[in-house]
Amino acid sequence: MTHRDVWDGLVGQDKVVSFLRKSSTEGTTTHAYLFVGPPGSGKRSAARALACALLCEDGGCGTCSVCTRIKRGSYPDVRVYEPEGAATYMVEQAREIIHDTNLSPVEGPLKIYILDRAEAFNPAAANALLKTLEEPPDDVVLILLTISWESVLPTIASRCQVVRFAPVSPSTAVALMAERSGVGPDDAMAALAASGGVIPRALDFISSPVRRAARGRLLGVLRDLPVMDGRDVLEAARELLTSVKAPLDEVRVRQEAELRERVEFLGKTAGSLKPIEDRHKRELSAREREGIGELVNVAGSWLRDVAATAAGAPELVANRDAADDIAAAASCIGDRQLARAANAVSEARRRISYNVSPQLAIEAMLFDIQEAITCPRSWE
Amino acid sequence: MAKVADLDFNMETFDGDGASADEVVNAANTMPFLSERRLVVVRGVDKMGAADQGSLADYAKDPAPYTALVLVATKINRGSRLYKAVHALGGASEYPAPKRGEYPAEVTKLFAEHGKRASGDAARALVDAVGRDLRRLDSEIDKVVAYVGARERVDAADIAAVVTADAVSVFEYLDALGARDLGSALRLLAKLLASGESVHGVLAMSVRHVRNLLGARALMDRHTRIDEMAPQLGMAPWQVRNVVSQAGNFTPRELSRALCAAAATEAELKSGAVEGAIVLERWVMSVTGPRRA
Numbered sequence: 001m002t003h004r005d006v007w008d009g010l011v012g013q014d015k016v017v018s019f020l021r022k023s024s025t026e027g028t029t030t031h032a033y034l035f036v037g038p039p040g041s042g043k044r045s046a047a048r049a050l051a052c053a054l055l056c057e058d059g060g061c062g063t064c065s066v067c068t069r070i071k072r073g074s075y076p077d078v079r080v081y082e083p084e085g086a087a088t089y090m091v092e093q094a095r096e097i098i099h100d101t102n103l104s105p106v107e108g109p110l111k112i113y114i115l116d117r118a119e120a121f122n123p124a125a126a127n128a129l130l131k132t133l134e135e136p137p138d139d140v141v142l143i144l145l146t147i148s149w150e151s152v153l154p155t156i157a158s159r160c161q162v163v164r165f166a167p168v169s170p171s172t173a174v175a176l177m178a179e180r181s182g183v184g185p186d187d188a189m190a191a192l193a194a195s196g197g198v199i200p201r202a203l204d205f206i207s208s209p210v211r212r213a214a215r216g217r218l219l220g221v222l223r224d225l226p227v228m229d230g231r232d233v234l235e236a237a238r239e240l241l242t243s244v245k246a247p248l249d250e251v252r253v254r255q256e257a258e259l260r261e262r263v264e265f266l267g268k269t270a271g272s273l274k275p276i277e278d279r280h281k282r283e284l285s286a287r288e289r290e291g292i293g294e295l296v297n298v299a300g301s302w303l304r305d306v307a308a309t310a311a312g313a314p315e316l317v318a319n320r321d322a323a324d325d326i327a328a329a330a331s332c333i334g335d336r337q338l339a340r341a342a343n344a345v346s347e348a349r350r351r352i353s354y355n356v357s358p359q360l361a362i363e364a365m366l367f368d369i370q371e372a373i374t375c376p377r378s379w380e
Numbered sequence: 381m382a383k384v385a386d387l388d389f390n391m392e393t394f395d396g397d398g399a400s401a402d403e404v405v406n407a408a409n410t411m412p413f414l415s416e417r418r419l420v421v422v423r424g425v426d427k428m429g430a431a432d433q434g435s436l437a438d439y440a441k442d443p444a445p446y447t448a449l450v451l452v453a454t455k456i457n458r459g460s461r462l463y464k465a466v467h468a469l470g471g472a473s474e475y476p477a478p479k480r481g482e483y484p485a486e487v488t489k490l491f492a493e494h495g496k497r498a499s500g501d502a503a504r505a506l507v508d509a510v511g512r513d514l515r516r517l518d519s520e521i522d523k524v525v526a527y528v529g530a531r532e533r534v535d536a537a538d539i540a541a542v543v544t545a546d547a548v549s550v551f552e553y554l555d556a557l558g559a560r561d562l563g564s565a566l567r568l569l570a571k572l573l574a575s576g577e578s579v580h581g582v583l584a585m586s587v588r589h590v591r592n593l594l595g596a597r598a599l600m601d602r603h604t605r606i607d608e609m610a611p612q613l614g615m616a617p618w619q620v621r622n623v624v625s626q627a628g629n630f631t632p633r634e635l636s637r638a639l640c641a642a643a644a645t646e647a648e649l650k651s652g653a654v655e656g657a658i659v660l661e662r663w664v665m666s667v668t669g670p671r672r673a
Contacts (some may be wrong), residue, residue, distance in 0.1 A: 072504070157573075190447075226610060228593035229598040229601060229632065230595065230598040230632050230636055231594065231595045231599065234591055234595060270601075347643075347644075351646070351647040354650045354651055355650050356643055356647050356650060357584075358644065360587055360642060360646060362664050363591075363639055364639060364640040364642075364643035364644075367636040367637075367639060368640050369634065371633070371637075
């Protein structure tokens with residue numbers, strides 16, 4: 001590789017990269033892709049890289065205005081969609097996408113649609129989209145992302161070119177984190193555990209002191225849970241929720257800067273700011289959910305660390321900075337208790353996906369873990 | 381307005397949420413049809429963007445002489461151009477909702493408009509029975525007025541004869557929950573839902589109550605004195621006594637389980653598979669259920 005470009009960011013996906021790079025330079029890209037791979041394997045980054053390669057005049061230099069705006073999510077012809085329903089895409093959302101594909105691009109030669117969680121198309125929403133998926137307008141490329149091919153409706157999967165992403169091994173991810181942000185392996189592992197193994201999110205996490213502090217607070221709570229009373233637990237949950245909201249201020253500051261830049265550049269014409277403000281609102285609520293997801297991930301990884309230590313495999317511990325507490329917990333919590341506690345964590349994750357109030361979901365998770373890991377008689 | 385204009389043909393209503401200022405101004409500048417005046421109403425003008433509000437303010441400088449333009453807003457910034465423009469024309473008026481204690485006086489006033497004199501007891505009884513909703517109060521007053529006929533004076537007995545007191549306070553239900561009185565809790569819950577409370581709202585209040593009970597229960601177990609609890613729980617002393625006596629009906633674990641069950645209940649409600657009231661009733665049963673030995 002002689003020069004750096006957008007594809008360099010994708011680690012451990014050499015086959016995928018060489019395939020996508022080749023088809024974008026040779027002009028053999030197709031109109032619909034389905035990227036399949038486990039969380040953290042780089043599907044979203046690859047989708048953005050492909051968008052850069054197709055829209056940038058230098059085939060994805062990674063530094064020009066087009067590439068930067070695509071990466072930042074503010075390029076008008078690259079649209080990212082996530083399910084708007086509690087767990088699925090709504091039919092209206094599919095119709096909105098279809099309508100949008102029929103409009104001309106705003107700036108570049110193509111419009112690119114990245115549809116995350118393609119498994120979340122229910123039959124009704126999928127049916128609405130099928131025609132577009134099969135024969136989109138000539139200037140449209142659809143990129144669907146999913147964690148498993150089997151969970152995507154066959155009618156959707158069969159209309160896309162499937163690109164499979166290999167899982168990125170933890171050691172590769174840790175090495176990459178060290179290279180990008182200069183963190184040591186311990187911090188990198190902890191960040192990956194908190195972000196569910198997704199490297200860009202882990203890098204974000206590393207650079208946010210408030211999010212790291214929230215993680216530290218939760219590890220402390222998990223250690224003290226057996227001796228906390230109901231009031232302590234409620235207070236801990238409230239604090240954790242507040243600390244999840246704190247990083248949103250960082251996002252707000254960046255959003256305001258973007259708005260100002262926009263106003264300086266284009267002037268304040270009526271309506272021109274509305275789409276940006278809408279996008280900002282969506283981003284804020286997505287970030288809040290992500291922050292709560294991070295808490296759930298940390299709790300899950302802590303329990304997994306306790307289980308690994310109890311099973312005599314302490315080298316697998318991801319939260320090394322809490323290794324002593326983890327060892328102490330491992331010496332007094334049994335397998336069945338751990339399994340019950342782990343169940344509480346997946347329940348919390350499911351509830352949050354159903355849009356249960358975050359505070360209630362976190363409180364319930366903490367109380368459930370507490371009941372699971374505390375000696376059954378001591379609290380009655 | 382109805383006296384000077386045929387409103388069937390000369391009235392247009394807009395919603396600030398979706399309408400643009402251009403549409404409104406166009407409507408206002410349209411000549412009346414077979415009538416002297418036109419009426420144009422914009423509800424929720426506060427939901428319009430600043431630019432649209434600006435265009436309306438521009439219109440206010442040179443309004444169509446034959447049109448009455450009525451702008452309705454829940455709240456409006458007094459510094460905004462629109463407010464200033466309307467205020468300059470002397471057209472801004474505020475209709476604040478009465479404060480809690482002012483409702484009986486308001487009811488007396490409404491009776492007076494019908495030419496009736498309501499006693500203080502009657503006004504209070506009506507507010508207690510119906511709640512603080514001016515629209516409902518107004519319709520109940522119509523009923524009472526029709527009932528008393530030509531008689532000028534309205535007494536509490538008239539209210540009792542006509543108005544059924546069906547307004548259940550959510551707090552009665554919460555008290556029944558805290559007392560582990562399943563029968564009353566279910567009965568009150570059914571009334572609450574029948575009176576239009578949403579299952580989500582009732583569940584949210586229930587969760588808040590369980591949190592209070594958990595907090596009070598923990599403080600009791602820490603042997604905190606009751607008079608010291610109020611600031612810690614952020615409640616008035618009389619509320620604390622109530623909550624403490626209820627918290628004594630539960631073990632800490634029962635309360636934390638009630639909270640966990642509420643999370644499961646909310647998830648079930650939001651998945652929408654089962655009818656909400658049934659899901660919520662099931663939760664109430666699990667919370668008030670038999671004490672464990």
